[in-house]
Amino acid sequence: MINYSKAPIQELKSQLFEQHGVRVLVKREDLNHAFVSGNKWWKLKYNLEDALRQGHETLLTFGGAYSNHIFATAAAGKELGLKTIGIIRGEEVLPLNHTLSFAESCGMKLHYISREAYRKKAELDFIKQLRDQFGNFYLIPEGGTNELAVKGCAEFAEQLNNEIDFDYLCLSIGTGGTMAGIIAGLDASKRIIGFSSLKGGAFLEEEISKMKSPEKTNWSVNTEYHFGGYGKTTSELKDFIVKVKEDYQLPLDIVYTGKMFFGVVDLITKGYFKRGSTVLALHTGGLQGNPNENEKNT
Ligand SMILES: *Cc1c(COP(=O)(O)O)cnc(C)c1O
Secondary structure (H helix, E strand, O other): OOOOOOOOEEEEOOHHHHHOOOEEEEEOHHHOOOOOOOHHHHHHHHHHHHHHHOOOOEEEEEEOOOOHHHHHHHHHHHHHOOEEEEEEEOOOOOOOOHHHHHHHHOOOEEEEEOHHHHOOOOOHHHHHHHHHHHOOOEEEOHHHOOHHHHHHHHHHHHHHHHHOOOOEEEEEEOOOHHHHHHHHHOOOOOEEEEEEOOOOHHHHHHHHHHHOOOOOOOEEEEOOOOOOOOOOOOHHHHHHHHHHHHHHOOOOOOOOHHHHHHHHHHHHHOOOOOOOOEEEEEOOOOHHHOOOOHHHHO
């Protein structure tokens, strides 16, 4: 298997948090691996195991040009000696950005398809076409979300139960796969709040419900902090990320964790969390996608 470092928990201290009687911790899962990092490590864990067990030599997956999942899959393939193929949404843009040049340096074969074709990526006909073109492969869906990904994230949550005491777990949501796993694995006494990184994220409740244990009700999806939509940003969010790094030495990414943490701080300010409670924010990684963070990852 690919290696894993146990990620530290960072406590953030500020007058604001003190005033509201809330303790704020961050589980720095972004530090669990140099390249296959954050939630992507957990989402890939059982998929990689399954691919190897079945004797596959090639992984094929999908993503946009800035995808953390493409980045992580390319690195995992390299570490395990598996070939990787990335089906990338949209046209090739040269020079390649950091995400794709890294993927290519790991040996990933990049194959670009139109946005229109990309919408069919889950259809059987389309996948058959890919098999005709590339031969046999182990397929991992976009964002890595499938049952095995949910299983990996549930295992992460089970470990967290024994590691530290807290009242709320806050995390960012893309597809909801990570959150579904965490709902399944985390003690029901804790409250889980997912922050949608995309606009109109109300559908995520249903998506997550389909994937997680049906009896759990200790969770909700917050759709207020999307900053214009997936991959969109504002100067307010950018300034916030700069300030959090200065104040707490906590680097956040612009697509996911920055929005989530903005939401956490805003909710603290509004008195949302009970006095005396501990909020654990989950750093799911994604720093490779930051325009100015790239030097660190190369
Ligand atoms: C992929 C990703 C997410 C979203 O995970 P889902 O399981 O798709 O909800 C959140 N944060 C980061 C940093 C990611 O890379």
